[in-house]
Amino acid sequence: MAATFFGEVVKAPCRAGTEDEEEEDERKKETPEDREVRRQLARKREVQLLRRQTDTSLEVSLLEKYSCSKFIIAIGGNAVAFLSSFVMNSGVWEEVGCAKLWNEWCRTTDSAHLSPSEAFCVFYHQKCNPSVFLCQCSCYVAEDQQYQWLEKVFGSCPRKNMQITILTCRHVTDYKTSECTGSLPSPFLKALKTQNFRGRVCCSLLEQPNIVHDLPAAVLSYCQVWKIPAVLYLCYTDVMKLDLITVEAFKPILSSRSLKGLVKNIPQSTEILKKLMTANEIQSNIYT
């Protein structure tokens, strides 16, 4: 038992096991209805990998079906905008599949009819070099869905001869420092890599305690376990919605080996980015 600040007494979780054995027996008696509810929930939260044009599922995992030498994953609105403007506009990319999923973060309760903007992770490969893959993930992948996502994308025995680059954003208040967050020069870039990553990182490494969250953390852990070279570029920003300055903070990555051959016209990409920003600007009156 533990007391909170407000004086309420709550049962604290104990890894040694519950004290009350009677309660355990009660819990073991699961009714068929409970099982059915659990099955339905699992089905609802299933991560499906499919081909959007035909709406058919992919029979095997994405990287088992296609060979991959380079995989760039953008997670979050700003990272997706960066890849859209700088990488996708500099070449011809073909959609090879998408991951469809539903969780409580989705605005709709109807898991059957999900809009592409909120519930899809789209995968592309470059037409002239089909071993280069790109993933644009703007939806939130919940903790219980991350392993499914990894299995569906990487498979149960991934190849080690590919390089993974992950781009994402976090709020600057997540950055562990003794300084006041107001004095930090946000947005700024930090990197975290797996042991097998031998390349050069384009910014300083994330200092201890180097904690990352959600899907980027899941991908990085997966790559570390399977000894795949991977690097995560994390942009700490004070503006979590789509923002020009935050997206431009990813620019140092353009000089990295993984993105070097993919970006052709930077000034044109910057123009495309500006247009994307104005198109997405929601006229909000909440903040003046």
Next chain:
Amino acid sequence: MASRYDRAITVFSPDGHLFQVEYAQEAVKKGSTAVGIRGTNIVVLGVEKKSVAKLQDERTVRKICALDDHVCMAFAVFIIFIGLTADARVVINRARVECQSHKLTVEDPVTVEYITRFIATLKQKYTQSNGRRPFGISALIVGFDDDGIPRLYQTDPSGTYHAWKANAIGRSAKTVREFLEKNYTEEAIANDNEAIKLAIRALLEVVQSGGKNIELAIIRRNQPLKMFSAKEIELQVTEIEREKEDAEKKKSKKTV
């Protein structure tokens, strides 16, 4: 760690943070940038204009507001607020009532410092009450007092207030403040025009697409507030760009 100490405003964290107040300061950063400069005989207020929805009446989107107008407009206090619009409206209403109440009681208009202290005290009360959240606004309060000296004060959601020679609030305030620290000199504010140019230059550091997204107001001693028109701002911006080019030409001549 933060998640256990940030739900209630009245709870300090073990290392002395009031997280709700700090989060309120983050809310201010979501607004546009505003800059205030105190000259010798002038106070300049500049703010980044946010794009207004097509069907919205632009006149109702006002950031620079008068708190108190003396009968002959000799003394006037103006405020510019950045952060949550609704919170700003509430604070301004209370401040305006206080200005009139002070005039009725004491028969003198408020000083800039008095009304700043009132607003700051109000903001502080909301950082200590249970069930209320802090105001998510920072304000720049300017005006001339009885003695004819220009004043510039800044308040923030924690309820602190300070007098400043020049300051910026809102998004990218840090960048603008650094620019002001480098460029605010006695020569820079020697005359009114130079102070105006300094404010515009400071805003141009962070405002995208230049002069058309800037709103500027000046208050001179014994004169009413003057809002600059878009044309006047463009003229200033052109002059600033010309000066920049001349300075660069001089530099390149020296190196050659």
